[in-house]
Amino acid sequence: MIRIEHLRKEYPNAVPLEDVNVEIHDGDVIAVIGPSGTGKSTLLRCINRLDTPTAGHIWVGDVDVTDPKTDLGKIRQKMGMVFQSFNLFGHMTVIENIMVPPMDLLGKSKQEAYDEGMRLLRMVGLRERGLNYPDQLSGGQKQRVAIARTLAMDPEIILLDEPTSALDPTMVGEVQAVISDLAKTGKTMMIVTHEMNFARSISNRVFYMDEGGIYEDGTPEQIFDDPQKENTRRFIRKLKVLELIIESRNYDFHGMVSEIENYCFKNQVNPKITQHIQLAFEETIQNLLLPVLKSPKIHTVVEYSSDDEKAVMSVFYNGDRYDHTEKADDLSVTVLKSAVSEITYVETDNEEFKNKIVMTIKQ
Numbered sequence: 001m002i003r004i005e006h007l008r009k010e011y012p013n014a015v016p017l018e019d020v021n022v023e024i025h026d027g028d029v030i031a032v033i034g035p036s037g038t039g040k041s042t043l044l045r046c047i048n049r050l051d052t053p054t055a056g057h058i059w060v061g062d063v064d065v066t067d068p069k070t071d072l073g074k075i076r077q078k079m080g081m082v083f084q085s086f087n088l089f090g091h092m093t094v095i096e097n098i099m100v101p102p103m104d105l106l107g108k109s110k111q112e113a114y115d116e117g118m119r120l121l122r123m124v125g126l127r128e129r130g131l132n133y134p135d136q137l138s139g140g141q142k143q144r145v146a147i148a149r150t151l152a153m154d155p156e157i158i159l160l161d162e163p164t165s166a167l168d169p170t171m172v173g174e175v176q177a178v179i180s181d182l183a184k185t186g187k188t189m190m191i192v193t194h195e196m197n198f199a200r201s202i203s204n205r206v207f208y209m210d211e212g213g214i215y216e217d218g219t220p221e222q223i224f225d226d227p228q229k230e231n232t233r234r235f236i237r238k239l240k241v242l243e244l245i246i247e248s249r250n251y252d253f254h255g256m257v258s259e260i261e262n263y264c265f266k267n268q269v270n271p272k273i274t275q276h277i278q279l280a281f282e283e284t285i286q287n288l289l290l291p292v293l294k295s296p297k298i299h300t301v302v303e304y305s306s307d308d309e310k311a312v313m314s315v316f317y318n319g320d321r322y323d324h325t326e327k328a329d330d331l332s333v334t335v336l337k338s339a340v341s342e343i344t345y346v347e348t349d350n351e352e353f354k355n356k357i358v359m360t361i362k363q
C-alpha cells in the first residue's frame, strides 16, 4: 500500500502539487488523467523519488520514502518506472538490456537472469528478438523491451508515464495490449495516459488531476460517465466533444485538421472514420460555406460514440437561410456524400447562427 500525506512539490515557477492526500491499495490499477501541467508526472516522480518532495510524506508499505535516511536504491527496486522514451542501452542486445539490472542490483546469476529475461520476452511477444540491438527494433518493440526490463526487477509497483505517447499510432495497440495483460496480474500500477478508452479499460480507479492535486478520485465509470466535480466534467466533455470555432476567413485550417486528428486519436476513432471526418470538415467549410458567407462565423461540433462507432458532425453558421446541400450537382457535395451517410439541414431560431447542418459520418 502507498499512503500519501500532505504531499507538496514546488518548483521555482510552479507548484504542481499543493496538498495531495491519498491511499493506494495493493492491486490498484490507477489511471492518472488531467490537463497538461497539472503535476501527473511530478506525482509519479515524487513517489519513486526521482524528485524530492518539498513537504509531506509518502509511505510505501511501512517505509517512508521521503525520509532522507531511506535507501533510494531499495525503493526503486520496489518500484519500476516506464517512461515515454525507452532509454535502452544501444550497445547491448535486447536480452542483455533485460539481464543486466537484476544481475547488478539483485545479484542474480547469469543463468537465472537469462531464463527470466527470456520468459519476459515471450510475455511481451518478442521471444525471437533477444539477440537484436535496440536500433533494429520498432518503437513499439523497444517499448515492450523496456517494459520487460522493468519487470525483470520484479517490482511490487509499476509506474508508467505516458508509455505510448512517443509511439507511431500503428504501434500503440501492441504496447497497450502488453500493459493490459500486466494490469490483470494483480500488480499495483499507476499509469499516466491521455488515451481515455485505454485508461478506462485497464483501471479500477482514476485520478483526475487539477488545481494542485487529485481533484477527483473515482471508478472509471464515475469519472468518465458521471463526474461529480466541475473541472472533471469540463475535461471529460472536451474529450468527448470537439468544438472548432471559425470567426474569420483567416482561420488556421491545418491547425483544425490536426485538432480533428488529435481528437480522433484520443478517442481511438478508426483511421477510415477519422479520414471521413476530416473530409466532411474540409468540404463543408472550405468549399461550400466559406465561398458564400460574407463574414463567416462557423462553429463545428464533432461527437463520437465508441459504443456504436458513430460520429456526428454539426455545423452552425451565420448569414441568411442557406442550405448548401441544395446545390446537389456541385462537385463538393458529391465529395461530401462520399464521407457522410446522412445530411440534414435545419433553420434554427438562433439569431446569430440561423443555419445548422447535421451530418452522420460514414463508417
Ligand SMILES: Nc1ncnc2c1ncn2[C@@H]1O[C@H](COP(=O)(O)OP(=O)(O)OP(=O)(O)O)[C@@H](O)[C@H]1O
Pocket (backbone or CB within 6 Å): 011, 012, 013, 014, 015, 016, 034, 035, 036, 037, 038, 039, 040, 041, 042, 043
Ligand atoms: N524540473 C522542473 N523544474 C521546474 N518546473 C517543473 C519541472 N518539472 C515540472 N515542472 C513544472 O511543474 C508543472 C507540472 O509538470 P508535470 O510535468 O508534472 O505536468 P504533467 O501533468 O505531467 O503534464 P503533461 O500532461 O504535459 O505531461 C508544470 O508547470 C511544469 O512546468
Ligand SMILES: [Mg+2]
Pocket (backbone or CB within 6 Å): 040, 041, 042, 161, 192
Ligand atoms: Mg507528464
